[in-house]
Amino acid sequence: MKDAQKPDHVSLNTLIMRLREGQFVIPDFQREFEWKPWDIKELMRSIFLDYYIGSLLLWKGKQENFNALSCERIYGYPKGNGNPVHIVLDGQQRLTAMYYAFLAPDVNLPNRANRALYFVHVDKFMAEEYDDAFNYDWLTRRWSKIIDNPEVQYEQHIFPLAIMGAGGWELPNWVQGYEQFWKNRTQEAEEAGDADAIEMAAKSTENAHLFGEHLKGITEQYQVAYIELDQDLAVDKVCDIFTQINSKGIRLDAFDLINALLKPKGLQLKHMWRAAASRLEFVETEKMNVYILQVMSILRQSYCSPKYLYFLLPGQEKPVRDPDGTRRKEVLITDAQDFEGRWHNAVDALQAAIKLLQHPHEFAAISSKYLPYVSILPVFASIQAHIKTIQASQRLDAQRKARHWYWASVFTNRYSGSVESTSARDFMDMKAWLQDDNAEPPLITEFKTRFKTLEFRKETKRGTSVYNGLFNLLVLMGARDWMSGNVTLADDLDDHHIVPKKWGAEHLQGKVIDTILNRTPLSAETNRHVISDRLPNQYLPDLIAENGEAAVRSILESHCISPAALAILLRDPFTAEDFEEFIAERQRTFQEAIETLLVKERLDLPVQLRELDEQIEQIELGLRKVIVAVLQADSQYELPSHILRNVKERIQRAAKKNAALDGDYYDTLEGKMEFCDLRELHDAIKTKALWPQFQPRFVNKETLNIKFGQLAELRNAIRHSRSADEITRKEGEAAILWFAKVLK
Known part of the structure; x- marks a missing residue:
């Protein structure tokens, strides 16, 4: 039986030749050529940088099909010509x-x-200034002279x-002429003795x-x-395939093509x-x-954009440029067995990651939604997966860093857009940070300031990173059901309104009633039997009467509802102004x-x-204020020189990571x-120079040294996830009491 679909590749040189010969035609039901000039420029950039530009879907035609679909030439191709x-x-x-860029139709x-004429600035391209290297311009008198004059x-x-x-010898002749031109210029400069010109x-x-x-390599x-x-496919079937691709979003992606290329x-x-x-169906x-495939690619070559996925084909050579400029080729995956093993490892890694994200005490994405x-x-x-390959003694700290990176990504909306390049950069940054504490990614610094500017009021739709991140955080904090007092299981957990939606429709503008600030994880039973459509000033007094104010307040605090917020919810009457005060x-x-929990990384600590x-x-x-x-x-008086030197270095490192750092303040x-x-x-x-100024407060230097040592021991045990024995803890607590007294 003849294959209805045949995957293949064609070199750029051959494709240009086929375009020149008019081998491609467009069916009448296709839309017109719509790309803007800059879209063409970006495609040229992708080709020259050896990026994958997607696959084509072609139907081997015959005359009756050309006629049936009223096929036309590619835009710009001379009418009546072509095969x-x-x-x-x-x-x-x-x-x-x-066709427009390479064949330059009139x-x-x-x-x-x-x-429009398309060209490459060779000097910028060779300097790897790729954003400026590719350009186009309109055919003016000036450009007519440039196009007609190779010397220019x-x-x-x-x-x-x-x-x-x-076609023909145009390309090799141009390349040879370009190199010879500058050889001649070099010789002229040498004869003139002009060192800069040489x-x-x-x-x-x-x-x-x-x-x-x-x-030569590109072409x-x-x-x-x-x-x-296949050309013998019926026209109606081909049209159906086209409709599936363009109307229902079903397309031939990297997976489909790699599947086809792996069959042989x-x-x-x-x-x-x-x-x-079935192992990954939670998501x-x-x-x-x-x-x-992307996990396979990241673990093997750190990158995961479509271009790099094709280097996963067994035996496929990948061009590599070493730091010293040397170019070579490398085979990433040797054979089918190697591919299959890496595939299974990637599946295992994704399954383990999903379980970790699901876990209510880890990342608390207890439902895929x-x-x-x-x-x-x-x-x-x-x-x-990478953390599992490092020394066992380093994994505890590595997981701490991984959690910090994850939450920073969530609350900075880092993965809401195009993600392949971000994934590659983050993976390499994290590998460096796991090896070196001083290589903290800029994202971590950004997170420390960015979260303060987030307006949670605007988060009214489940599914956004910030909305879901806050919901996960509530689960991690042990938010307990208001009626049972238990942590609700995933299959019965949903986010419900604190102030009912019905009241909001009558008293508030827009969708503010749906903000995450007015929602919290509760069971369906509590929502139905406790809240229903009642205001908090109706259902909360009932809970307090049955369970006591202390118990209810404790449960509400696990939902980030503070005593101040509780007092607002109990107001009677409850107005739109009260609602605004509550969500603030x-x-x-x-x-x-x-x-407290994410930026300062106290999430993993017992209460x-x-x-x-x-x-x-x-x-x-307090110590900083005293100093x-x-x-x-x-x-x-001033800080000792070694402290000033250390501080200056840290500020400089922070400024490199965060351009928004207030330099004046840190001076x-x-x-x-x-x-x-x-x-x-x-x-x-x-x-020695400063102690006399501090002695009236701290009295005895020997005691001060002991208390600093005890405090530091407890602090390091807490912040570096080390267990503190009972003596360390008791001495640390005593030091806390001592410092609190002398700093009061």
């Missing part, structure tokens, strides 16, 4: 853009008054892309040669993937996916099969919880240790003190 071979079902915009772009092109480092479509001309000669090599080795439908190697990727699908997404991002899965799974108070409480950690923090803040007061009282003494650690605060107080 049609393929009907383009998917990829018309890309093929037409390539026609204006659609809805434009002039013809060589001098200005302008490579017209139409050279690639001219250096510039020699560099241009080298770039000309390397650009020529790159052009001969760059592959465009396509699926060819003895691998049935779709069968492998069917076997794995509702159509992209999970591609996510498996409360997962902040689906798109974060590949990099999250890859980070977790809950906004404050949420931000406080994020800062009692959280309280001790907060007390230690208050002592550090500032002493130093500001007399200008002859002040108060700002500098924020970058002093506990040991440096101790050093500042006990130093």
Whole structure:
């Protein structure tokens, strides 16, 4: 039986030749060529940078089908010419853009008054300034002179892309002429003894040669993937395929093409996916099969964009450029067995990551509808898989960092847009941070300031990262059901209104009643039997009467409803102004919880240790104020030089990570003190020059040293996730009491 679909590749050189020969035609039901000039430019950039540009869907045509579908030439192709071979079902915009840029037809772009010319600035391309290297301009008198004069092109480092479509010896002749032009310039500079001109001309000669090599590689080795439908398929079936692609969003993606390319190697990727699908079904997404490939790719080469997925094919060579500029080729996956093993490892990694995200004491995405991002899965799974490969003694700290990165990503909306490049960058940043504490990613610094600016009032729709992140945080905090007092199971848990929706429809504008600030995790039974459509000033007194105010207040605080918020909810009458005051108070409480539990990383601590950690923090803040007061009282005193040096380095590192850092503030003494650690605060107080100023408060240096040591021991045990024995804890608590007294 003849295959109805045949996957294949074609080199750029061959594709341009087929475009020149008019082998591609467009069926009448396709839309017109709609790309803007800059869209064509971006496609050229992708091709020259060896990026994957998607696959084409072509139907091997015959005359009756060309006629039946009223096929037309590609935009700009001369009428009456050409030898049609393929009907383009998917990829018309890309093929037409390539035809326009490489073949340079003498026609204006659609809805434009002039013809556009596309070119590469070779000097910028070789300097890897890719955003500026690709350009287009309109055919003016100036550009007519440039196009007709290769010498001007060589001098200005302008490579017209139409050279690639001219055919024959045009391209090699241009490359040879470009290199020779700068060789001649080098010789002239040498004869004139102009050192600067020699250096510039020699560099241009080298770039000309390397650009020529790159052009040769692009034209001969760059592959465009396509699926060819058999010419004997019925027209109605082909039209149905086209409709599926363009109307229902079903498309041939990276998974489909890799599946087709693996078949000759003895691998049935779709069968492998069917076997794995049930293990990953918690997450509702159509992209999970591609996510498996992305995890494979991240773990093998750190990248996961579509271009890089094709290097996962067994035996496929990947071009690599080493830090010293050396170019080589590397095979990432040796054979089908290697591919299959890495596939299974990726499935295992995703399954383990999903279970971790589901766990109510880890990340608390207890239902797929409360997962902040689906798109974060590949990099999250890859980070977790990488952590399993490092030394066992380092994994505790590694998981702490992974949690910090995850929550920072959630509350900065990091994975709400295009994610492949973000995933690659985050994976490499996390690997570096796991090895070196000083390599903290800029994201962590951004999180520390960004969360303070979030307006949770606007989060009215379940599914956004911030909405779901706050809901997960409530589950992590042990939010208990108001009626049973138990932590509600996932299958019975939902987010319900605190102030009922019906009241909001009558008294409030817009959708503010649906804000996450007015919602909390409760069981369906509590929502139905306790709340229903009643206001809090009706159902909360009933709960208090039955269970006591202390018990109800404790449960509400696990929902980030503070005593102040409770007092507002109990007001009678309850007005729209009261509602606004309530959600403002809950906004404050949420931000406080994020800062305490996530930014300051107290989430993993037992409640009692959280309280001790907060007390230690208050002592550090008090010590800083005391030091500032002493130093500001007399200008002859200043911080010891080694402390100032350390602080300056830390501020510089922070500024590199966060461009919004207030440099003026951190030039002040108060700002500098924020970058002093506990040991440096101790050093500042006990130093010989400053001790006389502090002695009236601390009295005995020996006692001070002992208390600092006890405090530091407890602090380090808490903040570095080490167990503290009973003596360390008791001595630390005694030090906290001592400092609280002397700082009062």
